[in-house]
Amino acid sequence: MEASMPKRKEPGKSLRIKVISMGNAEVGKSCIIKRYCEKRFVSKYLATIGIDYGVTKVQVRDREIKVNIFDMAGDPFFYEVRNEFYKDTQGVILVYDVGQKDSFDALDTWLAEMKQDLGPHGNMENIVFAVCANKIDCTKHRCVDESEGRLWAESKRFLYFETSAQTGEGINEMFQTFYLSIVDLCENGGKRPNTNSSASFTKEQADTIRRIRSSKDSWDMLGVKPGASRDEVNKAYRKLAVLLHPDKCVAPGSEDAFKAVVNARTALLKNIK
Ligand code: GTP
Ligand code: MG
Numbered sequence: 001m002e003a004s005m006p007k008r009k010e011p012g013k014s015l016r017i018k019v020i021s022m023g024n025a026e027v028g029k030s031c032i033i034k035r036y037c038e039k040r041f042v043s044k045y046l047a048t049i050g051i052d053y054g055v056t057k058v059q060v061r062d063r064e065i066k067v068n069i070f071d072m073a074g075d076p077f078f079y080e081v082r083n084e085f086y087k088d089t090q091g092v093i094l095v096y097d098v099g100q101k102d103s104f105d106a107l108d109t110w111l112a113e114m115k116q117d118l119g120p121h122g123n124m125e126n127i128v129f130a131v132c133a134n135k136i137d138c139t140k141h142r143c144v145d146e147s148e149g150r151l152w153a154e155s156k157r158f159l160y161f162e163t164s165a166q167t168g169e170g171i172n173e174m175f176q177t178f179y180l181s182i183v184d185l186c187e188n189g190g191k192r193p194n195t196n197s198s199a200s201f202t203k204e205q206a207d208t209i210r211r212i213r214s215s216k217d218s219w220d221m222l223g224v225k226p227g228a229s230r231d232e233v234n235k236a237y238r239k240l241a242v243l244l245h246p247d248k249c250v251a252p253g254s255e256d257a258f259k260a261v262v263n264a265r266t267a268l269l270k271n272i273k
Pocket of ligand 1: 023029032043049073134137163
């Protein structure tokens with residue numbers, strides 16, 4: 001729906017944009033915004049009630065950007081409040097907590113909620129999404145690693161950042177790249193530049209890496225039945241090796257997946273006569 005985009009402006013002129021935050025409750029959406037806008041961190045959890053609205057001005061290249069930020073509450077209770085605010089958005093900060101797998105798994109549900117609220121004519125293609133893998137300072141509790149998050153984000157051609165609202169790591173870089181991408185989009189008539197180009201890896205590669213990560217044993221990893229012959233193991237291995245070879249595959253996590261496949265094959269061949 002291109003009507004929702006701000007009118008094309010001449011470079012150098014001021015620009016007004018709308019960004020929203022999305023993600024489960026308590027993942028750190030408000031703290032990320034506070035860290036950038038107020039340069040501070042609050043460790044006490046103060047749940048956002050419905051929506052928090054703020055305005056800020058930023059300079060991107062030679063343009064002054066007026067940013068309207070709508071910081072959403074993640075709790076399902078506020079669904080009806082949130083759904084009025086999805087339209088006319090140019091940028092989304094999509095946050096999960098690297099120590100809460102549920103919050104990562106919920107990212108697809110958040111996209112679905114937004115898509116549903118925008119309706120059949122809504123176009124999410126021309127919105128800039130910045131995925132924040134937040135709370136990276138909590139290294140002990142981390143259960144979603146960088147390659148898993150990056151793979152999800154880059155499969156969808158979203159920006160991906162590792163952030164900590166507590167230490168400030170990654171926050172400025174995230175906002176600068178995010179705003180720059182939105183300005184590029186606005187200067188491109190509301191369309192994502194290079195909108196036809198797809199991710200630099202295929203869906204098959206991404207799905208295979210995910211399958212390998214969640215496989216329960218070496219048979220499962222190679223996609224063969226327990227008790228398969230040497231030939232079957234080698235054939236399955238060659239197919240995966242071609243798909244994931246580090247010279248050919250740039251998908252996040254492909255090197256680890258490739259190594260895991262090599263090890264699985266070695267382990268199986270040791271025990272097959
Ligand atoms: P809702 O408004 O309920 O949707 O939550 P929210 O996503 O806005 O979370 P909020 O920013 O309020 O942060 C939730 C809790 O996580 C607070 O106790 C924060 O102090 C803490 N927190 C946020 N970011 C970080 C971080 O990067 N590291 C650590 N260690 N804690 C964080
Ligand atoms: Mg909040």
